[in-house]
Each structure stands twice: as structure tokens, then as C-alpha cells.
Amino acid sequence: MSEVKEKNAPATADAAEPKQNYKDVEPNIQYEAVDWTTIGKKQDSYNSSEKSRLETLYSKTITNIAEHEVVEGVVVGKNEKEVIVRIGYKSDGVIQLNEFRYNPNLEIGEKVEVYIEKQEDKEGQLILSHKKARIVKGWDRMNKALESQEIVQGFIKCRTKGGLIADVFGIECFLPGSQIDMKPVRDYDQYVNKIMELKVVKINQEFRNVVVSHKALIEAEIEEQKKVIISKMEKGQVLEGTVKNITSYGVFIDLGGVDGLIHITDLTWERINHPDEIVKLDDKINVVILDFDNEKRRISLGLKQLKAHPWDKLDTELKIGDKVKGKVRAIEDYGAFVEVMPGVEGLIHVSEISWSQHLRSAGDFLKAGDEIEALIVMLDKETRKMSLSIKQMNPDPWMTIMDKYPKGSKHTAAAKNITGFGIFVELEPGIDGLIHISDLSWNKKFKHPSEFMKLGDKVECVVMEVDAENKRISLGVKQLEENPWDAFESVFTLDSVHKGTITSVTDKGAIVALPYGVEGFAPKKHLVKADGSNAVTDEQLDFKVLEFNKETRKIIVSHTRMHQEATEEQKKIERKEEKEAIKKVQESISSNTLGDLEGLAKLKREMEGK
Numbered sequence: 001m002s003e004v005k006e007k008n009a010p011a012t013a014d015a016a017e018p019k020q021n022y023k024d025v026e027p028n029i030q031y032e033a034v035d036w037t038t039i040g041k042k043q044d045s046y047n048s049s050e051k052s053r054l055e056t057l058y059s060k061t062i063t064n065i066a067e068h069e070v071v072e073g074v075v076v077g078k079n080e081k082e083v084i085v086r087i088g089y090k091s092d093g094v095i096q097l098n099e100f101r102y103n104p105n106l107e108i109g110e111k112v113e114v115y116i117e118k119q120e121d122k123e124g125q126l127i128l129s130h131k132k133a134r135i136v137k138g139w140d141r142m143n144k145a146l147e148s149q150e151i152v153q154g155f156i157k158c159r160t161k162g163g164l165i166a167d168v169f170g171i172e173c174f175l176p177g178s179q180i181d182m183k184p185v186r187d188y189d190q191y192v193n194k195i196m197e198l199k200v201v202k203i204n205q206e207f208r209n210v211v212v213s214h215k216a217l218i219e220a221e222i223e224e225q226k227k228v229i230i231s232k233m234e235k236g237q238v239l240e241g242t243v244k245n246i247t248s249y250g251v252f253i254d255l256g257g258v259d260g261l262i263h264i265t266d267l268t269w270e271r272i273n274h275p276d277e278i279v280k281l282d283d284k285i286n287v288v289i290l291d292f293d294n295e296k297r298r299i300s301l302g303l304k305q306l307k308a309h310p311w312d313k314l315d316t317e318l319k320i321g322d323k324v325k326g327k328v329r330a331i332e333d334y335g336a337f338v339e340v341m342p343g344v345e346g347l348i349h350v351s352e353i354s355w356s357q358h359l360r361s362a363g364d365f366l367k368a369g370d371e372i373e374a375l376i377v378m379l380d381k382e383t384r385k386m387s388l389s390i391k392q393m394n395p396d397p398w399m400t401i402m403d404k405y406p407k408g409s410k411h412t413a414a415a416k417n418i419t420g421f422g423i424f425v426e427l428e429p430g431i432d433g434l435i436h437i438s439d440l441s442w443n444k445k446f447k448h449p450s451e452f453m454k455l456g457d458k459v460e461c462v463v464m465e466v467d468a469e470n471k472r473i474s475l476g477v478k479q480l481e482e483n484p485w486d487a488f489e490s491v492f493t494l495d496s497v498h499k500g501t502i503t504s505v506t507d508k509g510a511i512v513a514l515p516y517g518v519e520g521f522a523p524k525k526h527l528v529k530a531d532g533s534n535a536v537t538d539e540q541l542d543f544k545v546l547e548f549n550k551e552t553r554k555i556i557v558s559h560t561r562m563h564q565e566a567t568e569e570q571k572k573i574e575r576k577e578e579k580e581a582i583k584k585v586q587e588s589i590s591s592n593t594l595g596d597l598e599g600l601a602k603l604k605r606e607m608e609g610k
Contacts, residue, residue: 040474069132073114077108085114085128097099100130100193102167113137132425141169142210146200154198154212159188166198166212171196180212182222183244183254225257231291233299233522238306251275253287253301262287267341268304271329273389277324278303311384312344320376322389328370336362338374338388346386348374355391355398355430355471360417401468405431410480416457423449424474425459433473435461442478442485442553443517485550488518492545492555500543500557502527502535510535512543512557519555520545526558535559 027501076092077084085101086092093114094227115132145152154166154173160457163176175198177185241253241260247558250263260475273502279285318324326338326346335349366372378387397404405411405427413425413433422436440452453459492498492514500512500520509523522543527535535541544565547556 010046025364070113070115070136072111073128075112078106079109083130085112087114087116087126089119089126091126092122095128095130101157102153102295102318104339131170138169138171139208141170142200142203146203147193149199150496151197151213151217154196156191156194156196157190162555164188164191164290166421168198168210168212171208171210172211173200173212175212175214179211179215182215182218188204195346222257229255229258230292230299233289235291237289237290238286239289240284240286241301243279243281243285246279246281247361251279252287255299258299260287260289260292260301262301262303266300266302266304268291269310270306271337271339271345310341311381314341314344314381318332318376318379320379323373323393324376325371325373326388327342328366328368328372331363331366331368333361333363336366338372338596340386344386346374346376346388348388348390348430352377352387352389352391355396356416356426357430391430396431397428398468400470401431401471401473402466405433405463405466405473407463407466409463411462411463412458412460414473415453415455418450418455420448420455421485423453425461428537431473433461433475435459435475435477439476439478442481445519445553484516485553488516488549489550491516492518492520494545494548497542497562498545498557499540501540505537510537512554514543514557518525520557521554522559526560528560530563557599594605 023238032090063450071087073085073087073093073270075083078097081097083095083097083106084092085095095114100112106112107226112130113133114128114130115136116127117132118127121127138408141152144150152168154168154175157167157172157173157471159165160174163178164180166175167175175196177188179201180188180191190228196214197217198212198214199216200210201213201216203209244254244259245252245578248264250261251267253260253262262275264272264275267275277487285303287303288305289299290349291300292298324340324346326340328336329339329345330337333350335342335347336353337345337347339345348366353362353365371374372390373393374388374390375392376386377389377392378385380386409562411427412428415423416426416432417424420437422434422439422581424432424434426432435449435594437446440446440449440576446452459477461475461477462479462482463473464476464479500514501515502510502522503519504511505527507524509521510527512520512522513518520543522535524534526546526551529535529541541559543557543559544561545555546558546561547554549555
């Protein structure tokens with residue numbers, strides 16, 4: 001062996017002799033056989049037959065495994081952070097405990113599936129994953145669970161928008177809030193970190209999304225319970241229930257596995273705006289069964305029916321013509337509902353609010369919360385109906401209308417309603433009069449009465465006509481003054497010329513402001529100026545009166561006619577001058593011709609004498 005070591009020893013700088021080549025070694029040297037497997041080991045060496053036998057026995061204890069496959073293992077150890085799993089390989093694998101969060105009751109000896117990531121890492125450790133094994137096998141199990149409607153265990157990891165996230169077979173699934181329970185769930189956090197029985201209801205293979213439901217598991221059971229409960233129900237039966245849900249139209253009551261509805265009108269005899277004025281969520285209340293439908297599983301419940309009807313407490317001495325006090329509870333266009341005592345209401349029709357004939361809506365006179373006094377005009381205790389009147393608290397003012405408002409009398413009234421044809425004004429409560437749009441002003445024409453005054457404004461007016469039978473009064477404002485058009489007739493005579501300012505222009509013509517606050521109208525063809533252009537807004541020009549109508553208070557004017565007539569006059573003067581010039585020329589020609597003829601005759605005579 002020493003020779004072998006020398007032969008293989010590397011040359012150093014201090015070596016006296018040159019390095020030997022393997023060819024220089026004598027070929028007849030004999031080497032001692034060496035068993036390298038025993039070097040550094042304390043145990044005795046084995047011969048070849050024993051070694052072969054032991055290798056065969058050892059190989060039988062080791063499972064043939066391959067990386068990236070799923071195998072079954074047994075939990076052989078567990079601490080606060082890790083789980084040791086034996087799969088029959090030469091070493092055990094270690095898996096983080098948080099991969100078993102869905103199974104907090106994991107015990108030693110329990111079989112689990114693991115995914116082989118590596119047979120050996122740098123330290124010779126077997127690397128396993130339980131989470132990946134569940135994911136690999138999970139989709140197959142998930143699809144089978146959907147087909148077979150199998151009940152699966154899900155670990156609720158966290159809450160999310162609209163529901164919960166559940167771990168099923170290592171796959172994150174969505175549990176909608178509406179599928180958690182039969183009744184609405186308001187606190188999702190109570191389910192986090194808990195195990196729930198679930199049912200796979202939908203799988204999106206393309207996006208790998210899974211929807212599960214807990215409600216689906218209990219629906220069938222609830223339906224059976226409903227059948228049993230409904231089969232024992234009777235109209236008029238009183239049951240205890242829990243307020244499950246409150247809506248604007250009513251309250252849903254849990255009767256122990258079956259739901260019933262109390263409509264808002266069956267909660268109380270009094271008028272309310274919303275059911276939450278009477279009950280709150282999770283309240284336990286007694287209800288009476290009003291009606292139910294076996295086929296549709298609908299149950300109508302009542303709460304107010306457990307109390308005596310307020311009409312039964314109504315004073316037996318109450319009669320038509322009596323005065324009652326109450327509070328306005330609701331306003332409709334056709335009238336107002338007045339509560340005269342809790343649960344007892346009377347209707348004041350809009351026609352019974354005021355003696356006025358121009359009523360539009362009860363809301364124009366009353367509002368919710370008003371406390372009023374009214375007269376009973378109709379009372380039917382059997383049908384529980386009452387009609388009230390405010391206007392009949394006082395005598396009809398139209399009975400003495402002729403004395404208070406004679407024709408020609410002047411009064412101050414407030415605008416109550418403005419329409420396109422006129423203004424209704426209130427002379428006194430219950431007495432309205434109409435000022436027609438044509439009776440607002442002598443001079444100005446209004447497109448709408450709102451240009452003259454606004455609602456609530458007061459105006460002085462004169463009574464023009466009174467119709468007591470039909471309860472109508474015609475009023476006028478312009479009649480307070482004399483008709484200025486009588487005077488205008490002598491001012492705006494035909495062909496008279498006035499300065500005017502154009503205030504507005506339309507396709508048909510223009511409105512012209514004339515003296516004394518009067519307006520005239522100039523048709524479009526009468527707006528052409530001398531230079532051929534059209535007159536425009538705010539332009540001041542001379543206008544000639546073409547037409548004056550006192551009855552319709554209409555004045556037609558023209559600016560074009562001004563320069564057209566001037567042109568005609570000029571043409572007349574020019575034609576006259578032309579005629580005079582022609583006459584002079586003709587006279588000159590005439591005299592010259594006669595003299596020429598006289599000279600020619602003289603010349604002729606002289607020639608003939610020669």
C-alpha cells in the first residue's frame with residue numbers, strides 16, 4: 001500500500017528525483033486486495049453473499065416513489081409547528097402544521113395524502129406537501145362531489161365581499177352569503193375558522209371557480225318541516241315567531257322553520273310610514289294566522305288583529321253634525337286623512353276643505369301633522385267610514401256674495417293660482433275671482449299672466465261680473481283706469497308718422513315701442529330700410545301708421561313706406577320738371593321751323609325773279 005501511495009503522490013518542489021511515469025513501474029509487483037467499504041466503520045465487514053441478502057431485505061422495506069406524484073402516508077409525529085409523515089421511504093417527510101388547518105383534530109396514525117416534491121434535498125431530507133396533494137386530487141374529488149351531490153367538509157378561511165371563502169379538498173371555494181343559512185346572515189365573522197358541511201353547486205372549469213352552499217343541505221329538511229307545520233295550521237291560530245326581515249311593505253316572521261308575512265297594513269290599526277316603527281329585528285312576537293296556501297307555501301299573518309278594533313271604542317253618542325278634533329296623518333291629491341283617535345280616521349275630501357271652486361290638491365291647503373277641527377258629514381260604523389268637512393264649519397259665503405262684492409266695487413286680492421288664460425285671486429277664504437289675461441292692461445300684451453304678477457302677490461281689482469249661482473266672479477285690473485285708446489285714436493291717425501324703437505323681431509315682423517307706452521306691429525316687408533337692409537332690434541326709426549283698431553288695440557306701422565313714398569314724390573317732381581323742359585324745347589323747335597320756312601320762301605322768290 002505504501003508503494004501505491006508513493007506512486008500516486010504528487011510531485012513537490014523539494015523532490016530530488018523527477019516524477020515517475022506509470023510505464024517505469026515494474027509490472028510484476030503484487031498488490032494487496034483492499035475492501036474499501038469497511039474503511040472507517042466499526043462493524044465487521046460482510047461477505048458478498050451476506051451483503052446481497054441484506055440488500056434484498058432492505059429493498060423490500062423501501063417503497064418505490066417518484067417525484068411529483070401523490071402517495072398515501074401515515075402521521076407518525078406532530079408538534080406545534082410540524083407534522084412528520086412516513087410514506088415507506090428511507091426517510092420520513094416533514095410538513096408544516098398550517099397545511100392541516102382544515103383538520104384541527106389530526107391525530108398520530110391517521111392516513112394522509114402527500115405530494116412528493118423532492119426525494120432528497122441538500123441535507124438528504126424527503127420533501128413532502130399535503131396542500132399540493134389535496135389540490136392535485138381536489139379537482140377530481142370536486143367534480144365527483146358535484147355529480148354525486150356528496151356532502152363535503154369545508155374549512156372557512158375568511159370572509160369576503162358578499163360571502164365566505166371555504167377550503168374544500170385544498171381548493172378555495174366561494175360560499176355566498178345567501179347560501180349560508182335559510183335566514184339572512186348579518187355577521188359573517190362568526191363562521192371564520194370553523195368547519196361547515198357544504199354542497200358543491202357550481203364549477204367553472206375554465207376559470208377554476210367553485211361555488212358551494214350550506215343552505216342547500218337544509219332546504220330539503222326545511223321543506224319537510226314546512227309541510228308538517230302548514231298541515232297543522234288553522235286560520236285564527238295564534239303562534240309565536242321571530243322577526244326575520246323587515247321591508248318597506250311588511251315583516252317576515254320565522255315560525256320555527258317556516259316563514260310568514262305580516263303586511264304593513266296588518267301591523268297596527270294606526271297609519272304608519274314604515275314597519276320598523278312597530279317591530280325590530282329578532283323581536284319575538286305573537287301573531288295570528290290570517291290565511292295560508294299549502295301549494296305555494298305562503299302564510300299571511302296579522303299583528304293588529306290581536307287587539308280590539310279602535311272603532312269598537314268609538315263614542316256611541318258620536319253622530320253626523322258633531323265637531324271633532326284630529327291630526328292630519330296623510331295627504332293625497334283627492335283629500336286628507338285625519339286621525340280623530342288612535343286607529344280611527346276620517347277623510348276630508350278636497351271639495352270639503354274650502355268653499356272655493358278652484359281647488360287643485362289637498363296639499364295646497366293642509367300638510368301632515370296639522371291639527372284641525374272638522375265637522376262629521378258622514379259616519380258609518382258598520383263599514384267603519386267617516387267623512388269630514390272643514391268648509392261646513394262656516395256658512396257658505398256665496399249666499400251673501402252680491403251684497404259684499406257688487407259690480408264695480410274695488411277690492412285687494414292675493415294671487416292663488418296662475419293659469420295660461422288668467423289669474424285666480426282670493427278675495428276672502430272660500431271666495432275666488434278670475435282676472436282674465438286680457439283684463440290686465442290696456443297697453444301691454446302679456447304672453448303669460450305670470451309676467452304680470454307671481455303667486456302670493458296682491459293686486460287691486462274691480463268687480464266686473466258676479467254669477468252667484470255658478471259661484472264665479474270676473475275681475476279686472478285695467479278697468480281701474482280709463483281706456484287710453486279713446487285718446488290714442490286721435491293721436492295715431494292713418495298715415496301719421498311717429499318715432500319708434502324695435503323691441504323684438506320674429507319671422508313675421510317686429511314689435512315696435514311707440515310713444516305713450518303703446519306697442520305697434522311692423523310686418524317683415526315693412527322693415528326694409530332705404531339702403532335695402534332690414535331694421536334690427538333696438539334700432540330707432542320713423543314709422544308710418546297703416547292701420548289703427550281701437551277694439552282689438554292693434555296698430556300696424558311701416559318704416560319702408562317712409563322712404564318708398566319719398567322716392568315716389570321725388571319721381572313725381574322729376575317727371576314734372578322733365579315735362580316742362582320738353583315743352584320748352586318743343587316750343588323752341590316750333591318757332592325756329594317757322595322762321596326757316598319764311599327765309600326759304602323769300603330766297604325762292606329772289607331766285608325766280610332773276
